Amino acid sequence: MELLNKIFVAPFADMIAAPDFLMQVLWEGLVSGVLYSLIALGFVLIFRSSRIFNFAQGIMVVFAALTLVGLHEMGVPAWISVALTLGVMFLLAVTIERVVLRPLVGQPDIILFMATIGITLFLIGFGEIIFGGENKVMITSELGIPTGDIVLEPFGGLLILQHIDITAVLVAATLVVSLLLFLNKTRMGRAIRALGDDHQAALSVGISLQTIWVLVWFIAGIIALVTGIAWGSRAGVSFALEVIAYKALPVLMLGGLESITGAIIGGLMIGMLEKLFEIYWGAPLLGGNTESWFAYVLALVVLLFRPQGLFGEKIIERV
Amino acid sequence: MLYRTAGQFKTSYRADQALFPIRQDAFLLGLILVCAWVVFPLTASEFTFQTILTPILIYSLAALGLNILTGFAGQLSLGTGAFMGVGAYACYKMITLMPWMNPIIAILLSGVFSAGVGVLFGIPSLRIKGFYLAIATLAAQFFLVWLFEKWAWLYNYNASGAIQVPNLDMFGFYVSGPQASSMTQYYVVLTIVSLLTYLAINLTRGNLGRTWKATRDMDIAAELIGINLMKSKLTAFAVSSYIVGVAGALFVFMWRGAAEPNLFDIPLSFRVLFIAIIGGLGSIMGNYLGAILIVGLPVVLNTVPGWLGIHVESALLEHLNIMIVGSLIIFFLIIEPHGLNQLWRLIREKLIIWPFPH
Numbered sequence: 001m002e003l004l005n006k007i008f009v010a011p012f013a014d015m016i017a018a019p020d021f022l023m024q025v026l027w028e029g030l031v032s033g034v035l036y037s038l039i040a041l042g043f044v045l046i047f048r049s050s051r052i053f054n055f056a057q058g059i060m061v062v063f064a065a066l067t068l069v070g071l072h073e074m075g076v077p078a079w080i081s082v083a084l085t086l087g088v089m090f091l092l093a094v095t096i097e098r099v100v101l102r103p104l105v106g107q108p109d110i111i112l113f114m115a116t117i118g119i120t121l122f123l124i125g126f127g128e129i130i131f132g133g134e135n136k137v138m139i140t141s142e143l144g145i146p147t148g149d150i151v152l153e154p155f156g157g158l159l160i161l162q163h164i165d166i167t168a169v170l171v172a173a174t175l176v177v178s179l180l181l182f183l184n185k186t187r188m189g190r191a192i193r194a195l196g197d198d199h200q201a202a203l204s205v206g207i208s209l210q211t212i213w214v215l216v217w218f219i220a221g222i223i224a225l226v227t228g229i230a231w232g233s234r235a236g237v238s239f240a241l242e243v244i245a246y247k248a249l250p251v252l253m254l255g256g257l258e259s260i261t262g263a264i265i266g267g268l269m270i271g272m273l274e275k276l277f278e279i280y281w282g283a284p285l286l287g288g289n290t291e292s293w294f295a296y297v298l299a300l301v302v303l304l305f306r307p308q309g310l311f312g313e314k315i316i317e318r319v
Numbered sequence: 320m321l322y323r324t325a326g327q328f329k330t331s332y333r334a335d336q337a338l339f340p341i342r343q344d345a346f347l348l349g350l351i352l353v354c355a356w357v358v359f360p361l362t363a364s365e366f367t368f369q370t371i372l373t374p375i376l377i378y379s380l381a382a383l384g385l386n387i388l389t390g391f392a393g394q395l396s397l398g399t400g401a402f403m404g405v406g407a408y409a410c411y412k413m414i415t416l417m418p419w420m421n422p423i424i425a426i427l428l429s430g431v432f433s434a435g436v437g438v439l440f441g442i443p444s445l446r447i448k449g450f451y452l453a454i455a456t457l458a459a460q461f462f463l464v465w466l467f468e469k470w471a472w473l474y475n476y477n478a479s480g481a482i483q484v485p486n487l488d489m490f491g492f493y494v495s496g497p498q499a500s501s502m503t504q505y506y507v508v509l510t511i512v513s514l515l516t517y518l519a520i521n522l523t524r525g526n527l528g529r530t531w532k533a534t535r536d537m538d539i540a541a542e543l544i545g546i547n548l549m550k551s552k553l554t555a556f557a558v559s560s561y562i563v564g565v566a567g568a569l570f571v572f573m574w575r576g577a578a579e580p581n582l583f584d585i586p587l588s589f590r591v592l593f594i595a596i597i598g599g600l601g602s603i604m605g606n607y608l609g610a611i612l613i614v615g616l617p618v619v620l621n622t623v624p625g626w627l628g629i630h631v632e633s634a635l636l637e638h639l640n641i642m643i644v645g646s647l648i649i650f651f652l653i654i655e656p657h658g659l660n661q662l663w664r665l666i667r668e669k670l671i672i673w674p675f676p677h
């Protein structure tokens with residue numbers, strides 16, 4: 001009885017008793033959800049256009065953020081280092097396409113997946129040698145991102161909204177909208193989607209596989225940089241950031257591997273639900289730190305009912 | 320020349336399906352076994368046992384377990400590390416609850432627990448496929464490691480949260496714990512690994528193995544020709560997790576001596592996956608070749624600069640290691656996506672028809 005009360009009654013009573021705290025929890029969840037969505041978006045883009053499950057997206061976030069901070073430490077002005085970092089990400093995209101992907105065209109999915117794990121390891125070693133392993137501070141104020149906070153008082157309580165979080169949400173929203181516009185309205189975007197639908201058909205109407213792959217990996221690099229800046233200004237930049245890649249995987253499962261909408265909605269859902277679960281159920285009942293697995297279990301349960309995720313393409317199997 | 324097959328005729332179907340259709344293969348295996356059982360133990364130093372021989376065997380066994388699931392039954396799993404953990408913790412609990420138990424029996428039994436957990440986490444595979452399943456196995460990975468950390472009963476409420484292997488003896492020899500000699504441990508590992516490998520070879524050649532392969536190649540088609548997918552997938556999960564669990568118990572009891580929950584975290588899973596893939600999915604021997612490469616490489620990389628008289632700082636060396644392993648994985652995938660086993664098969668084909676090109 002006591003246990004049932006703790007599971008089914010007490011958490012909700014807490015929520016109603018302190019709505020301001022609930023809102024704060026939801027806001028925090030929303031912000032991390034936005035970042036999960038961003039990483040998932042990088043995955044989805046690459047998966048849609050090449051069927052490559054890009055495990056390296058997480059390390060690309062770290063690498064982009066480290067390059068940015070590292071360049072700034074060398075005395076390059078903030079905005080120029082952003083431009084240079086974009087250049088580095090472009091070079092990375094070209095190199096990956098040339099060295100890794102091109103020789104592996106047409107191999108089974110698992111081989112390409114392993115290759116991206118190889119890229120991950122390489123980038124970890126490379127990044128540690130060049131930038132060192134210690135935690136660095138993101139150059140938030142140098143980039144002109146406001147750092148204060150807004151204090152609201154709903155229901156007579158406190159609700160603190162950090163400016164960086166608001167900026168992150170706004171920038172992410174802009175990025176998603178412009179990405180959707182790019183994919184749906186431009187020639188290049190249509191080429192990406194065509195390639196995702198059918199490689200051979202796309203090749204036969206003259207779409208260049210190589211160009212599109214470089215482009216897609218570059219876009220994933222841009223997304224990685226934005227994610228890196230946003231996450232880095234909250235938690236600092238180090239290789240510990242890599243773990244957020246593992247947070248994006250259940251988002252993909254929940255939303256569906258091919259779906260951009262799925263990545264966004266899945267990310268927001270997981271961000272908020274895992275915070276709620278941790279605060280109201282995980283910490284009091286299970287000893288805390290449930291965030292490491294909650295998203296996976298949630299996604300697993302959803303997948304049992306919808307094997308293609310919430311928004312994925314319907315799986316049609318033929319013999 | 321060495322592999323000339325002239326004069327070796329097959330007169331029955333049975334002979335054609337034998338484990339060693341060519342006499343030289345049997346000879347080669349015999350040579351390897353003699354090396355493993357006699358030559359290495361006589362010549363190896365303490366250091367070699369600890370850093371090369373024992374870990375190679377244990378990692379090969381773990382990769383063999385994963386390979387049965389991923390290479391033979393086609394179910395990609397990223398949770399190997401956690402299943403190794405289940406084996407290790409199960410063994411630890413059995414040994415501490417029942418100290419009179421024979422350690423080898425405890426190790427072999429601990430696989431049963433991980434097989435149970437494996438089947439439980441394998442149930443989604445009936446609905447979920449491909450990369451979705453791979454991510455689903457990560458659920459097992461993260462959940463189990465969290466459980467190892469939070470469920471104090473598992474590590475007997477130690478203040479450190481880690482498990483310490485006690486001194487265990489068998490027939491007057493210490494086989495685990497601080498007092499055990501590396502050579503005894505090596506022999507224990509070698510016995511278990513040889514036994515399980517032999518069983519795995521015959522299992523994959525038999526009815527069950529063919530069912531797995533049919534499921535891997537196309538599960539719907541397999542279902543249409545009358546294969547029970549549930550049985551096929553769940554047995555693959557069970558057998559694979561059993562072997563992985565035993566490997567995990569060996570990993571802690573015969574090699575590491577102590578373990579913290581984060582030892583079984585995702586890097587371990589990936590390490591085993593690398594071995595299986597670089598060795599070759601769907602092969603038995605590949606696991607050994609892959610393990611030799613992945614375990615041996617860092618050792619080589621650590622000693623080579625010393626021989627050449629170049630001093631490299633250890634932190635830099637470690638990062639260089641990661642980088643080189645990463646690029647080698649890509650390199651091997653590019654030159655031979657089917658793994659080292661395929662490379663050996665090609666060499667063997669060439670040797671058989673040598674000196675003629677066709």
